Amino acid sequence: MALLEIKNLQAHFHTRKGIVKAVNDISYSINPGETLGIVGESGSGKSVSQLSYLGLLPSPPLRIPKGEVLYRGENILSMSSEKLRKLRGNRISMIFQEPMTSLNPYLTIGSQLIEPLVIHCGYSKKAAWKEACGALDRVGLPEAEKSMKVYPHEFSGGMRQRVMIAMALTTQPEILIADEPTTALDVTVQAQILDLLKAIQKETQMAILLITHDLGVIAGTADKVVVMYAGSVFEEGPVENIFEKSEHPYTRALLKSTPRIDLHQEKIPVIGGTIADLSQLKSGCPFYERCEYRKDICRLTFPSHREIDSAHRTFCHVESFK
Amino acid sequence: MMLAPVLNVQDLKVHYPVRNGFMNLGKKTFLKAVDGVSLRLFQGEVLGLVGESGCGKSSLGKALLRLQEPTAGGVEVCGADFLKLKGEALRRARPQIQMIFQDPYASLDPRMTVESTLKEPLQAHGLWNTTADMSTLKAVLDRVGLSGKALHRYPHEFSGGQRQRIAIARALVLKPKIIIADEPVSSLDVSVQAQVLNLLKEIQKEMNLSMIFISHNLAVVKYISDRISVMYLGKIVETASTADLYERAQHPYTQALISAVPIPNPRIERQRKRIKLQGELPSPINPPKGCAFHTRCPIAKEHCKLTFPELKPFEASPQWQVSCFEVK
Numbered sequence: 032m033a034l035l036e037i038k039n040l041q042a043h044f045h046t047r048k049g050i051v052k053a054v055n056d057i058s059y060s061i062n063p064g065e066t067l068g069i070v071g072e073s074g075s076g077k078s079v080s081q082l083s084y085l086g087l088l089p090s091p092p093l094r095i096p097k098g099e100v101l102y103r104g105e106n107i108l109s110m111s112s113e114k115l116r117k118l119r120g121n122r123i124s125m126i127f128q129e130p131m132t133s134l135n136p137y138l139t140i141g142s143q144l145i146e147p148l149v150i151h152c153g154y155s156k157k158a159a160w161k162e163a164c165g166a167l168d169r170v171g172l173p174e175a176e177k178s179m180k181v182y183p184h185e186f187s188g189g190m191r192q193r194v195m196i197a198m199a200l201t202t203q204p205e206i207l208i209a210d211e212p213t214t215a216l217d218v219t220v221q222a223q224i225l226d227l228l229k230a231i232q233k234e235t236q237m238a239i240l241l242i243t244h245d246l247g248v249i250a251g252t253a254d255k256v257v258v259m260y261a262g263s264v265f266e267e268g269p270v271e272n273i274f275e276k277s278e279h280p281y282t283r284a285l286l287k288s289t290p291r292i293d294l295h296q297e298k299i300p301v302i303g304g305t306i307a308d309l310s311q312l313k314s315g316c317p318f319y320e321r322c323e324y325r326k327d328i329c330r331l332t333f334p335s336h337r338e339i340d341s342a343h344r345t346f347c348h349v350e351s352f353k
Numbered sequence: 354m355m356l357a358p359v360l361n362v363q364d365l366k367v368h369y370p371v372r373n374g375f376m377n378l379g380k381k382t383f384l385k386a387v388d389g390v391s392l393r394l395f396q397g398e399v400l401g402l403v404g405e406s407g408c409g410k411s412s413l414g415k416a417l418l419r420l421q422e423p424t425a426g427g428v429e430v431c432g433a434d435f436l437k438l439k440g441e442a443l444r445r446a447r448p449q450i451q452m453i454f455q456d457p458y459a460s461l462d463p464r465m466t467v468e469s470t471l472k473e474p475l476q477a478h479g480l481w482n483t484t485a486d487m488s489t490l491k492a493v494l495d496r497v498g499l500s501g502k503a504l505h506r507y508p509h510e511f512s513g514g515q516r517q518r519i520a521i522a523r524a525l526v527l528k529p530k531i532i533i534a535d536e537p538v539s540s541l542d543v544s545v546q547a548q549v550l551n552l553l554k555e556i557q558k559e560m561n562l563s564m565i566f567i568s569h570n571l572a573v574v575k576y577i578s579d580r581i582s583v584m585y586l587g588k589i590v591e592t593a594s595t596a597d598l599y600e601r602a603q604h605p606y607t608q609a610l611i612s613a614v615p616i617p618n619p620r621i622e623r624q625r626k627r628i629k630l631q632g633e634l635p636s637p638i639n640p641p642k643g644c645a646f647h648t649r650c651p652i653a654k655e656h657c658k659l660t661f662p663e664l665k666p667f668e669a670s671p672q673w674q675v676s677c678f679e680v681k
Contacts, residue, residue, distance in 0.1 A: 189633050218569075219405065221613065222627060246617035247616055248615050274619050275619075284544070288544055288546075289617050292616065298551060305512045
């Protein structure tokens with residue numbers, strides 16, 4: 032049994048302008064000790080798919096018409112809000128892109144760090160303080176005791192993200208959902224944070240769900256990759272397969288259109304057009320307009336999955352990219 | 354013989370005064386965003402300017418256009434001293450040097466149609482109805498890949514990539530010689546980013562423009578630049594041709610920066626040796642003495658903490674300059 036399994040999940044926003052179909056029938060799973068990379072451009076549904084089942088989006092406008100999200104076999108979507116609250120922040124933790132907006136500027140680092148321990152793990156304040164100091168130490172913040180007493184604005188972006196990681200890890204979660212954790216950071220600091228996450232994972236066997244638009248970050252950290260586009264999963268497979276033998280025209284085009292420091296690129300091939308409007312999705316493949324391999328059938332029906340091998344699945348009618 | 358540069362920057366400084374709080378009245382401190390930068394840009398050349406956030410690359414870009422008045426130093430645009438110009442003379446010189454900003458959601462006025470957005474710079478410089486008319490606007494829109502229908506629409510009707518095309522059109526409409534592009538593709542998605550990058554590259558070649566391309570993304574800078582300058586805490590630490598910089602960078606900071614850029618290939622990415630930097634960028638209000646990089650440098654020696662290494666030519670090449678004592 033997978034640690035977390037998402038089955039045919041849909042997430043729609045009911046707005047005055049119509050229904051925005053942000054997530055459409057997606058399925059994937061993650062096991063302990065594994066890093067699953069979810070890659071996609073803005074509006075692909077990579078964040079919403081996570082936030083929706085964790086109850087972190089206002090409903091309405093959010094509606095989940097269909098789907099199951101199984102945590103150790105139990106459906107999160109049918110849990111009571113009390114039970115979900117215990118799961119979230121305890122067994123499943125999240126870190127976000129911009130650490131300054133996820134930290135409360137009025138509270139010291141320490142008081143924010145002990146909160147989950149007191150709420151979720153029943154620590155006394157004193158014990159929580161000690162535990163939190165240890166957590167700061169583990170994420171490589173110097174002088175943990177002193178850091179507990181400062182306010183978020185006194186830290187740099189990288190240090191704040193370390194605090195966020197420390198906070199997410201205090202309850203020893205089984206799953207860490209990291210939503211663009213290094214996008215706001217400089218590359219040298221990004222490398223430090225990714226190394227830190229890998230080291231912690233090795234030690235605790237926690238599963239990491241890494242949401243990012245950066246293919247380089249995925250290549251360096253993920254074991255499995257899910258490629259999303261306009262609310263749908265387009266391809267899923269082991270990281271080597273996705274980067275070297277992708278079987279989806281979007282993945283292939285995305286890889287080709289990425290500027291790289293290790294290649295000489297005279298002209299980058301581009302993907303024409305723009306991302307489909309999520310409130311105007313039709314029954315066919317949402318990439319149809321931009322796809323260079325499109326066939327008539329692609330306009331009419333969204334492809335069901337095709338297995339390349341036991342771990343590699345693609346959602347595309349096209350079977351040859353000659 | 355070497356041609357004269359279209360842009361010649363000498364020892365440029367941009368210092369922002371910092372308020373100290375009432376206990377320190379009278380004692381002025383400065384944030385030295387740009388602290389003695391010299392560079393030259395030649396006709397038809399793209400100079401990439403890279404560095405991490407807070408290194409002063411955007412302040413430098415703004416100072417070149419006098420959107421931020423430099424504290425000291427010299428800027429020559431096509432041989433004329435740009436910093437001495439005033440009033441009418443300055444206004445007449447401005448069309449030569451134009452800027453493209455990072456965020457086309459913020460840089461376009463939401464209440465102006467594309468037509469008035471493109472017309473405004475021409476009117477301000479008295480060129481509308483003399484040397485430019487509607488056909489000029491249509492031609493420039495066509496060049497950036499938008500149809501003439503766009504003229505009557507507002508920015509919110511366009512996607513991010515299309516908005517950046519409008520911003521590029523606005524910069525081109527005055528037929529500048531120099532373009533300063535400050536992170537022009539950073540807010541765009543990968544698939545759209547490539548479209549805009551290619552467009553900029555084509556236009557630059559076609560019009561033989563000189564461009565300073567500011568970005569934190571080393572892969573993007575590599576694709577578009579002929580030469581690259583690397584900035585750290587307000588100073589240029591290395592300048593080299595693009596090929597030299599990515600194949601054998603000399604400054605330890607450049608080396609670390611390049612080695613930290615993830616490569617989208619799992620086999621290569623997982624086997625690369627990474628130069629790990631400890632800590633983060635020190636505060637530019639109180640930068641370290643000597644070489645500003647010594648606090649994070651893996652090869653710093655005692656003398657690096659005391660004296661500042663001037664930029665020196667490397668391998669007697671006029672193109673390649675490094676600011677490091679340990680590079681021989």
